[in-house]
Amino acid sequence: MADIIIKNGNVLTMDPELGDLKNGVVVIDDGSIVEVAESTEATADTVIDARGGVVMPGFVNTHTHAGMTLFRGYADDLPLASWLQDHIWPAEAELTASDVVAGTNLACLEMIKSGTVAFADMYFFMEEVGKVVESSGLRAALSYGMIELGDAEKGKNELKKGKGFVNEWNGKADGRISAMYGPHAPNTCSKDFLIKVKEQAVADNAKIHIHVLETEAELNQMKEQYGMCSVNMLDSIDFFGPDVLAAHCVWLSDGDMDILANNNVNISHNPVSNMKLASGVAPVTKLLDRDANVCLGTDGCASNNNLDMFDEMKTATLLQKVDTMDPTALPARKVLEMATINGAKALDIKGGMLRKGYNADVIIVDMNRSHLTPLFDVPSQLVYSAGGSDVRTSIVNGKVLMDDHKVLCMDEQKIIDDAKEAASDLVSRVDAKN
Numbered sequence: 417m418a419d420i421i422i423k424n425g426n427v428l429t430m431d432p433e434l435g436d437l438k439n440g441v442v443v444i445d446d447g448s449i450v451e452v453a454e455s456t457e458a459t460a461d462t463v464i465d466a467r468g469g470v471v472m473p474g475f476v477n478t479h480t481h482a483g484m485t486l487f488r489g490y491a492d493d494l495p496l497a498s499w500l501q502d503h504i505w506p507a508e509a510e511l512t513a514s515d516v517v518a519g520t521n522l523a524c525l526e527m528i529k530s531g532t533v534a535f536a537d538m539y540f541f542m543e544e545v546g547k548v549v550e551s552s553g554l555r556a557a558l559s560y561g562m563i564e565l566g567d568a569e570k571g572k573n574e575l576k577k578g579k580g581f582v583n584e585w586n587g588k589a590d591g592r593i594s595a596m597y598g599p600h601a602p603n604t605c606s607k608d609f610l611i612k613v614k615e616q617a618v619a620d621n622a623k624i625h626i627h628v629l630e631t632e633a634e635l636n637q638m639k640e641q642y643g644m645c646s647v648n649m650l651d652s653i654d655f656f657g658p659d660v661l662a663a664h665c666v667w668l669s670d671g672d673m674d675i676l677a678n679n680n681v682n683i684s685h686n687p688v689s690n691m692k693l694a695s696g697v698a699p700v701t702k703l704l705d706r707d708a709n710v711c712l713g714t715d716g717c718a719s720n721n722n723l724d725m726f727d728e729m730k731t732a733t734l735l736q737k738v739d740t741m742d743p744t745a746l747p748a749r750k751v752l753e754m755a756t757i758n759g760a761k762a763l764d765i766k767g768g769m770l771r772k773g774y775n776a777d778v779i780i781v782d783m784n785r786s787h788l789t790p791l792f793d794v795p796s797q798l799v800y801s802a803g804g805s806d807v808r809t810s811i812v813n814g815k816v817l818m819d820d821h822k823v824l825c826m827d828e829q830k831i832i833d834d835a836k837e838a839a840s841d842l843v844s845r846v847d848a849k850n
């Protein structure tokens with residue numbers, strides 16, 4: 417007897433070998449998918465009727481700062497440097513572990529409700545984040561965000577903290593949590609520090625999550641400091657490889673794109689954040705032409721301001737179309753691949769597709785809605801018309817986290833109340849200081 421059978425759904429497997437099944441079944445047992453077919457002989461403890469819905473792999477959000485949901489709407493309509501230095505960093509200086517717990521709970525709740533099954537996070541108080549993720553039921557690749565600012569002593573402490581987190585959390589929560597090293601960016605961490613981080617990551621068999629060339633200011637600063645851009649500097653220290661997840665990658669030259677593609681670097685494209693902070697347009701179509709693994713991320717809620725991967729998919733494709741002046745650029749199915757298959761590849765997760773042997777990380781999107789009618793093409797509908805609140809059911813690692821819009825693993829109202837209180841206390845403390 418299997419654990420779960422999802423039947424009567426329009427199954428978007430995202431598996432190029434299997435294709436899509438207009439009316440199919442997905443059978444789940446012991447955390448994995450055991451069958452994806454037109455019909456099944458199997459029986460299960462739980463049978464979910466997905467009639468009127470699309471059954472698909474859940475989304476992988478490859479760049480977040482989950483705790484920053486507390487800063488949702490706190491400092492909007494500002495340039496990145498001032499946003500970060502004058503508003504976000506002073507506020508983060510007041511953050512406590514319990515604030516990050518409140519913010520991360522809120523983020524996990526929002527992600528479960530909008531169909532995200534796994535995310536890559538970089539933030540502070542990561543032990544607390546790990547505990548929240550563990551109890552939320554989600555899957556995540558977590559990293560402590562190390563900011564060294566060229567201070568060798570600070571660097572030592574930051575690396576020690578990063579290492580402590582990696583050693584304790586890599587593989588935790590039945591393998592749902594992996595731990596990465598998180599050097600913040602090439603202009604907030606020195607070359608020497610980045611060399612040490614890479615060495616340590618290789619020694620610990622851990623991956624690296626870093627911001628790369630998000631802004632033109634970073635490009636200029638790097639050219640001034642090193643006589644070369646961030647990608648060239650990182651390449652000069654053999655930093656790149658398939659173990660690296662590089663967020664943003666907006667200001668790339670053609671040569672930079674070749675370096676990233678040839679080294680199999682995973683690129684997390686964050687179009688909403690890049691538009692909101694006017695950082696620029698990442699050359700996504702050119703990267704995909706080079707077969708680079710480009711995935712999608714929302715970034716933190718202070719620069720988005722939500723964690724909805726549907727918004728991110730739509731924005732990604734529209735931005736490429738207008739940037740290249742080509743309406744055929746980044747079609748719906750391609751952007752769906754970025755949000756599922758490519759994200760799973762970046763985080764080294766056996767997911768992103770509904771396939772036998774893969775993780776049972778499955779969502780059901782309700783298509784029986786006015787704004788999703790009529791239904792000619794499923795990928796188009798998901799990317800151009802649907803939103804996070806259309807997700808009806810969410811399953812991670814074979815466990816139902818949300819059933820028919822009801823979140824089972826978290827106390828929704830308590831999380832909202834706690835987050836409101838934490839945010840308002842935090843802002844009072846910041847105001848009192850400044």
Ligand SMILES: O=c1[nH]cnc2c1ncn2[C@@H]1O[C@H](CO)[C@@H](O)[C@H]1O
Nearest residue numbers: 481504538539540561627715716719
């Ligand atoms: O878009 C961004 N660019 C650069 N830094 C960011 C962005 N969003 C959040 N952070 C910052 O990265 C650190 C994570 O450990 C935090 O300080 C967070 O505020």
Ligand SMILES: [Zn+2]
Nearest residue numbers: 627663715716
């Ligand atoms: Zn970021």
